[in-house]
Amino acid sequence: MNIGFDNEKYLNMQSAHIRERINQFDNKLYLEFGGKLFDDYHASRVLPGFCPDSKLRLLKELSDQAEIVIVISAGDIEKNKIRGDLGITYDSDVLRLMEAYTNNGLYVSSVVITQYTGQSSADLFKSRLERLGIRVYIHYMIPGYPSNVPLIVSDDGYGKNDYIETTRPLVVITAPGPGSGKMATCLSQLYHEHKRGIRAGYAKFETFPIWNIPLKHPVNLAYEAATADLNDVNMIDPFHLEAYGKTTVNYNRDVEIFPVLRATFERIYGKSPYNSPTDMGVNMAGNCICNDEICQKASCQEIIRRYYDALRRLLIGSCSEEEVYKIEMLMNQAGITVHDRPVVDAALACAERTGGPAAALELPDGRIITGKTSKLLGASAALLLNALKELAGIDHEKHVISPDAIEPIQKLKVNYLGSKNPRLHTDEVLIALSVSAAMDKYAQLALEQLPKLKGCQAHTSVMVSSVDMKQFKKLSIQATFEAKYEKKAVFFRKKVV
Structure with a gap:
């Protein structure tokens, strides 16, 4: 830092x-x-x-x-x-x-x-x-x-x-x-x-x-x-x-x-x-x-994070439009937009390219890592694995978690716990990674990179689950989320102005 x-x-x-x-x-x-x-x-x-x-x-x-x-x-x-x-x-x-x-x-x-x-x-x-x-x-x-x-x-x-x-x-x-x-x-x-x-x-x-x-x-x-x-x-x-x-x-x-x-x-x-x-x-x-420049840059990122959080809370009905407008005004005073947060454009570009929810994370050295939604993993979980591989110097084509290890977790979620989403969340991926680390040196190496994520910036193209939000906080990743749902459920069809 x-x-x-x-x-x-x-x-x-x-x-x-x-x-x-x-x-x-x-x-x-x-x-x-x-x-x-x-x-x-x-x-x-x-x-x-x-x-x-x-x-x-x-x-x-x-x-x-x-x-x-x-x-x-x-x-x-x-x-x-x-x-x-x-x-x-x-x-x-x-x-x-x-x-x-x-x-x-x-x-x-x-x-x-x-x-x-x-x-x-x-x-x-x-x-x-x-x-x-x-x-x-x-x-x-x-x-x-x-x-x-x-x-x-x-x-x-x-x-x-x-x-x-x-x-x-x-x-x-x-x-x-x-x-x-x-x-x-x-x-x-x-x-x-x-x-x-x-x-x-x-x-x-x-x-x-x-x-x-x-x-x-x-x-x-x-x-x-x-x-x-x-x-x-x-x-x-x-x-x-x-x-x-x-x-x-x-x-x-x-x-x-x-x-x-x-x-x-x-x-x-x-x-x-x-x-x-x-x-x-x-x-x-x-x-x-x-170092005033460092503090100014960090503060501008905080204002943008507050703006995204206000938009999220407006969507779920726990924030007023006036609060959002005030933070927009503060962004104008600081001379910044959401595009001054590099992970925002990276996540949205990945989502447009893949046609599904996506996420991006900025590593301490400025490299941007992305994650996309797949049959096995949610975007946030994929992002986490990709970031750990990058930090560990592991080829992205190499599996640090065997698909065979993921399938039993999916079966447990869908067949026994009543979940409709078989894809793994961030906490489930970390558990699977830690189990794999007992027998796989690459999984162990990836797991050892977790402390390096502290203070990293992240963004997702859609709202994520509360589980993923909490996991980002536990890892001290400073994450923001687009104020839109992945799917429009019957309870969320009313347009938010």
Whole structure:
């Protein structure tokens, strides 16, 4: 992988900067952790070299001073919102995160359900957590939020929320995904701490948008594409420009909420320690980009992947047309089209040439490998085998899996498991390959190439099965799919506009 981001420099700079911010306040700092704390795969894709667990490593250095509070929106529980990268619901991810943090020596003290308006699913989740011995707090929707500052910063606003009991000087507020109410949770705690005579502080650790690179830099545009469903918009921080005469980048929700934060500090201390949303942040990522061209190219690919994913979700009814249009606009701003993704044209050309579904994959050295549909294999499975052969230097005419080994699997699928599709999926091909590897040196050599597929780009000419999608993710292949079905079933005959 070409490296565009210096991760070690980032860890050192970020750790030092967070410690400096802790020292600005006495006894208690609420640190809002935006993005993914444990597995920030978006950052690792747009900043090649960024390790997905970088934030976790930072926290482990502060584990003796820190505790974690996980926030989840009652609305996200009600909607069964899914983490796109993992394919699990936000409420399930809360439990996954708690286990992951605990296993890494971090203390998770409680869970907060925010934006609560009586959702029954939130009540059930609260009961489930409490049966597991987990402390749960409720924060409510506040009328007029975030503009009605006098009401928000009062006993009828933040004052109605449960006070979160904490014991350590650094309280990290994190969540399964964006829009969960992390900042509001922090501000609510500042209000409650003041009523208890505690001088607490607030800071924000958000990787994106990166404040000290251009507004329309592809890294920042990729963040907008990632949050298109939230209608987040990157913008120049007007407060920072007015206070210091310097142009910095922030996003609309932070700019909108800043008057609330400033009013909160003014009511508590008489004066706000921050003049702008940018002042609130502690992010050092922009200082650690070591090859801007590599990061720009990676970010453009991420925007295109987000576009294809939005088209796929539009087809299955889990995305709005507005979300698709927004990402199209971001592609225009970045000056890119789907044809800037080499595997797209390669997959479509193969499909046109063969008259059936096809797939393409770009190897680390830029070579494009294709796979077509056959009687034995689906396009994705064929692609996987062809890529492994190419990496191993095995002639493509040589069978690394005997057809005799494939036939029993097909018989099992059709005759005993009721499948109408006899062709092997990617997971079944890998099982067959691993069985063959016990007796065939070429199969073993092909199997050993699997780690080299990590980070490779792929595209298919049609929608693939959920099995193949999951297998691409497990192999860390960054795949996109045309938003069209291989066959028109009766349930999918209505045209999607």
